[in-house]
Amino acid sequence: MITRKLTALVSLFILVVSPVSFAHDKPEVKAPIASPVMVTTEHSAKIHGKKIEYKAIAGGTILKNDKLEPVANLFSTTYLRTNIKNKSDRPVTFIFNGGPGSASLWLHMGLFGPKRVVIPANGINAGAAPYKIVNNQYSLLDISDLVFIDPVGTGVSHVVGKGKNENYWGLEQDAKSVAKFIKQWLTKNNRWNSPKYLAGESYGTTRAAAVTQELQGGWQGVALNGVTLLSTVLDFNQLRYQPGNNRPYISYLPSMAAAAFYHDKVSPQDKALGLASFVEQARQFALNDYASALLQGSRLKANLRRNIITQLARFTGLKENYIDAVNLRISADRYEKELLRDQRKTIGRFDSRFLGKDYDAGGEYFDNDPSAYGLVGAFTAAYNNYLANDLNVKLKRPFVVISEKVNQQWQWKNATNPNQNVNVAPYIGKAQRENSQFKLFIGNGYFDFATPFLGTENTIADNGIDMKRVEMKYYKAGHMMYINQPSLIQLTKDLRAFYLK
Numbered sequence: 001m002i003t004r005k006l007t008a009l010v011s012l013f014i015l016v017v018s019p020v021s022f023a024h025d026k027p028e029v030k031a032p033i034a035s036p037v038m039v040t041t042e043h044s045a046k047i048h049g050k051k052i053e054y055k056a057i058a059g060g061t062i063l064k065n066d067k068l069e070p071v072a073n074l075f076s077t078t079y080l081r082t083n084i085k086n087k088s089d090r091p092v093t094f095i096f097n098g099g100p101g102s103a104s105l106w107l108h109m110g111l112f113g114p115k116r117v118v119i120p121a122n123g124i125n126a127g128a129a130p131y132k133i134v135n136n137q138y139s140l141l142d143i144s145d146l147v148f149i150d151p152v153g154t155g156v157s158h159v160v161g162k163g164k165n166e167n168y169w170g171l172e173q174d175a176k177s178v179a180k181f182i183k184q185w186l187t188k189n190n191r192w193n194s195p196k197y198l199a200g201e202s203y204g205t206t207r208a209a210a211v212t213q214e215l216q217g218g219w220q221g222v223a224l225n226g227v228t229l230l231s232t233v234l235d236f237n238q239l240r241y242q243p244g245n246n247r248p249y250i251s252y253l254p255s256m257a258a259a260a261f262y263h264d265k266v267s268p269q270d271k272a273l274g275l276a277s278f279v280e281q282a283r284q285f286a287l288n289d290y291a292s293a294l295l296q297g298s299r300l301k302a303n304l305r306r307n308i309i310t311q312l313a314r315f316t317g318l319k320e321n322y323i324d325a326v327n328l329r330i331s332a333d334r335y336e337k338e339l340l341r342d343q344r345k346t347i348g349r350f351d352s353r354f355l356g357k358d359y360d361a362g363g364e365y366f367d368n369d370p371s372a373y374g375l376v377g378a379f380t381a382a383y384n385n386y387l388a389n390d391l392n393v394k395l396k397r398p399f400v401v402i403s404e405k406v407n408q409q410w411q412w413k414n415a416t417n418p419n420q421n422v423n424v425a426p427y428i429g430k431a432q433r434e435n436s437q438f439k440l441f442i443g444n445g446y447f448d449f450a451t452p453f454l455g456t457e458n459t460i461a462d463n464g465i466d467m468k469r470v471e472m473k474y475y476k477a478g479h480m481m482y483i484n485q486p487s488l489i490q491l492t493k494d495l496r497a498f499y500l501k
Contacts, residue, residue, distance in 0.1 A: 033062070033070045033160050033161055035062070036059050036060025036061060036062060036073055037059050037060065038057055038058070038059035038060070039057070039058050039059055039391060039392050039393050040055055040056070040057050041055065041056050041390070041391055041392055042054075042055050042082075043055070043056060043114065043390075045114050045135050045136075045137075045139075045141075046135065046137060047114070047136070047137055047138075047139050047141055047142045048137065048138075048142050048143075048496075049137075050142055051083075052081055052083065052114075052141055052142050053081070053082045053083035054079050054080060054081045054082055054083075054114070054141060055079075055080050055082055056077060056078070056079055056114075056390075056391050057077070057078040057080070058075075058076070058077040058078075058387070058391045058393045059075065059076075059393070060073040060074065060075050060076075060156075060157075061073070061074050061075075061076060061181060061184060061185070062160070063163075063177060063180055063181060063184075065162070065163075069161055069162055070160050070161045070163070071159060071160065071161055071162055071163030071164075071167070072152050072157070072158070072159050072160060072163045072168065072177065073157060073158055073159075073160050074149070074150065074151070074152060074157045074177070074181050075150045075155050075156050075157045076147055076148060076149050076150065076181070076185075077108070077147070077148045077391070078145070078146070078147045078148075078185075078189075079113070079114065079141055079145060079146040079147075080145050080189075081141060081142070081145060087194075088193070088194075089194070089195065090144070090145060090194060090195075091143065091144040091145070091194060091195040091196070091197055091225065091499065092144060092145040092146075092147060092191055092194050092195070092196060092197070093112070093140070093144045093145070093146055093147065093196075093197040093198070093199055093228075094147045094149060094178075094182055094185075094196075094197070094198050094199070095107050095108070095112055095146060095147065095148050095149065095198075095199045095200070096148070096149045096150075096151065096178065096199075096200055096201075096204045096207060096208075097200070097201050097202065097203075097204045098200065098201055098202030098203030098204040098205070098206070098207065099154070099202070099203050099402055099403070099406065099407055100151075100169070100174065100203045100207075100406060100407055100410045101153060101154060101402050101403040101404065101405070101406030101407040101410070102154055102202075102203070102204075102401070102402045102403075103150045103154040103155035103399070103400060103401055103402070104148040104149055104150050104154075104155070105155075105379055105380070105383040105401065106201065106379060106480060107148070107199065107201055107204075107230075108148045108383065109133075109379055109382050109383050109386065110379070110480060110482045110483060110488075111138075111482040111488065111491070111492070112139060112140055112141075112146055112148075112199065113136060113139060113141075113146070113148070114135065114136055114139050114141055115133055115134070115135060115136055115382075115386055115390065116133070116134060116136040116138075116139075117131050117132070117133055117378050117379060117382035117383075118131070118132040118133070118134055119375065119378060119483040119484065121484045121485070122353055122484065123348070123351060123353030123354040123355065123371070123374075123478075124374075125354070125370070125373075125374040126374055126375055126377060126378040127377075128377060129377070129381050131377075131378045131381055131382050133382050133385065133386065138488055138489060138492040139492075140492065140495060140496070140499070143496065143499050143500065144197065144499060145191075145194075147185060149178060149181060151168065151174055151177065151178060151207075152165070152168035152169070152174075152177060153165060153168065153169060153400070153403050153405070153406040154400055154402070154403055154406065155399055155400060156395055156396075156397040156398075156399055156400070158397065165406075165409070166409075166411070169406050169409050169410055169411060170410060170411030170412070170413075171206070171210060171410075171411065171412055171413070171422060171424075172210065173411065174207060174210070175207060175210035175211045175213070175214045176214055178207065178211050178214075179211050179214035179215050179220075179222075182196075182211070182215065182222070183215075183222065186222075195225040196222065196223075196224050196225055197224065197225055197226050197227065197228065197499075198211060198212065198224060198226075198227045198228070199227070199228035199230070200227075200228070200229060200230070201230040201231055201479075201480070202230075202231050202233065202450065202451060202479065203233065204230075205229040205230070205231070205232040205233060205234060205451075206233055206234060206422065206424055208227050208228075208229060209227075209234055209424035209425065209427045209428055210424050210427065212224060212227060212427055212428065212431050213424070213427040213430070213431070216431050216434060216435060216438075217427075217430070223435050223437075223438075224431070224435065224438055225437055225438070225439070226438065226439040226440065226441065226498065226499075227428075227431075227438075227439075227440055227441070228441045228443070228495065228498070229440065229441065229442045229443070229456075230442075230443045230481065231443070231444070231445060231448055231450065231451045231479045231480070231481070232442055232444070232451055232456040232459070233451045233455070233456075234423065234424050234425035234428070234456075234459050234463075235421075235422075235423040235424075235425050235455075235458075235459040235463070236421040236422045236423065237421045237423065238251045238452070238455030238456075238458060238459060239251070239451070239452075239455060240421055241331050246291070246294040246295065246329070247455070247458070248331070248332070248455070249290075249294060249328075249329050249330065249331075250286045250287070250290060250291050250294070250454065250458075251286075251452045251454045251455030251458060252330075252331075252332045252335075252449070252452045252454070252455070253282055253283075253285070253286040253290060253312075253315060253316070253330075253454070254279050254282040254283045254286060254315075254452070254453065254454045255332075255352070255446070255447070255448060255449055255452040255453065255454070256282075256315065256316045256317075256330065256332075256335055256339075257278060257279050257281075257282035257315040257316065258275060258278075258279050258352070258446040258447055259317075259335075259339060259347055259352035259447060259449070260315065260316055260317030260339065261275055261278050261279070262275075262352065262353055262447065263317070263339065263340060263347070263352075265316075265317025265339060265340075266278065266314070266315075266317060267314070270314065275446065275476065276474075279446060281315075282315040283454060285311055285315065286454060287454075289307075289308065289311065290308060290311070290312070290328075293305070293308045293328065294328065294329070305328070308328055309323050309324055309328065312328065312330070316330060316335065316339075317339055318330065318335075318338060318339065322338065332349070332449050332452075333349075333365050333366075334364060334365065335347075335449075336348070336349055336352070336365070336366050336449060337358075337363060337364060337365050337366050340355070341361060344357065344358075344361040345357055346358055346366040346367075346370065347370075347449075348369055348370045348371025348372070348374070348447075348449070348478065349369045349371060349372070349449045349450055349479075350369060350371040350372055350375075350448065350449070350450050350478050350479035350480065351371035351445070351447050351448065351449075351477070351478025351479060351480070351483075352371075352447040352448075352449055352478065353371075353447050353478060354369075354370040354371035354374050354478075355370055356368065356369070356370030371478060371479070375480070375483065376401065379401075380399075380401050383399075384399060423459075423463070425459050425460070425462070425463035425465065426463050426464060428440065428463065428465050429463050429464030429465045429466070430464070432464075432465065432466045432469055433464070433466075438469065439469045439470075439471070439498070439501075440465075440469060440470045440471065441470075441471045441473070441494070441495065441498040442456060442460065442470060442471065442472045442473065443473050443474075443475065443481060443491060443494070444456060444472070444473065444474050444475070444481075445474075445475055445476075445477040445478045445479055445480075445481040445487075446474060446475065446476055446477065447476070447477060447478040448477075448478045448479040448481075449478075449479075450479045451479065453474065457472070460472070471494070471497075471498055473491070473494050475487040475490060475491060
């Protein structure tokens with residue numbers, strides 16, 4: 001308010017004192033937008049048992065509008081292997097995280113990149129610095145060049161010139177900008193004839209499907225060889241609780257069974273089954289008796305209702321009177337608080353193996369996600385340290401790990417179905433029908449309460465997707481399944497098989 005008043009007074013003073021002083025003034029000339037800085041460094045590492053030499057190229061890329069005016073500066077990090085003779089058939093993988101509003105540091109420092117941050121095993125809080133940063137012998141850089149993308153509003157990517165945030169902060173807007181960047185990268189690096197892959201995590205899987213449509217749809221002509229989806233959400237009807245939508249209750253039940261199993265809230269007989277077998281029984285119950293009971297609603301007979309309550313108590317580890325009180329419908333956010341209430345502990349959303357302790361034990365929802373605050377410090381410190389000391393990147397803007405502003409202002413509506421929850425899964429089916437070599441890898445964590453694996457299974461089983469070209473894998477892990485070494489080793493082994501198939 002003060003600034004507005006001062007500006008108005010200054011403007012009035014100029015007009016009154018020298019009313020003709022603007023008559024011959026030239027139009028204001030804005031300073032040209034500076035070219036983004038690109039930093040190139042040379043490196044070597046031992047990956048998958050081989051010495052790999054590569055160069056890293058980190059910095060901004062200017063995106064332009066239809067009038068060729070600069071509108072955004074998008075930060076990326078490219079890794080190109082250099083000690084190979086034949087590059088003609090070498091793949092390139094474009095990688096991003098989710099949010100929406102997250103930078104790509106998670107997949108960068110956790111899975112794909114040549115360096116990774118070491119996280120304690122089995123849901124242990126990573127604590128404070130210093131963190132251990134090591135060469136990532138499990139990186140895929142030996143078999144694919146890698147390009148990590150921070151969408152506008154994340155990391156240090158931002159609008160410039162006439163660019164506006166609303167032109168990027170939305171389902172379709174975001175996909176168009178990422179697809180534009182990919183095409184610019186292919187041209188700049190002369191890689192149009194290389195095998196092309198996308199890899200996304202969480203909302204990054206939503207983005208991957210939408211970017212696939214932007215690249216392959218219509219006459220765009222960028223045919224993809226494959227897409228990796230980690231902790232997948234394509235159809236948001238599987239996640240969003242609202243009256244009349246019972247799908248989330250079905251989708252989350254096997255994940256609740258996995259959490260109950262891990263935290264010893266199941267019977268000795270069920271514990272003896274092993275995690276996979278117990279989860280499979282929960283899956284079949286969810287898809288059959290439980291789904292039928294929810295569909296019947298108030299028509300469900302009393303004796304059947306009692307049986308459903310008993311089975312839900314078995315699989316979730318919750319008390320029968322609680323299940324009865326919530327009308328057979330246990331939401332994930334309530335479950336995270338309720339499962340270990342008797343121990344005054346909460347379980348994580350991103351990873352239900354993590355334990356938290358709230359200010360009080362009487363609330364309905366946890367204060368914060370222990371599997372988020374238990375990791376963010378390690379990844380943020382490791383990535384900033386890596387940028388400055390390994391890639392020689394000196395940031396001039398604050399680095400945004402996850403932008404709440406982007407997330408809160410995100411425009412979710414799909415132009416083709418503006419009144420429905422987002423479902424981009426049909427784009428995957430369409431991509432398969434129009435590209436005979438398009439294949440899909442899907443990684444799921446048993447302990448993931450952000451994107452439950454049964455919700456993913458239900459989505460992939462529908463929407464015109466050919467399961468013959470889908471690799472579906474499961475890990476004893478959460479949303480970020482690579483944070484513990486056993487899951488990381490198995491995941492990278494599975495990904496290698498996917499690329500080399």
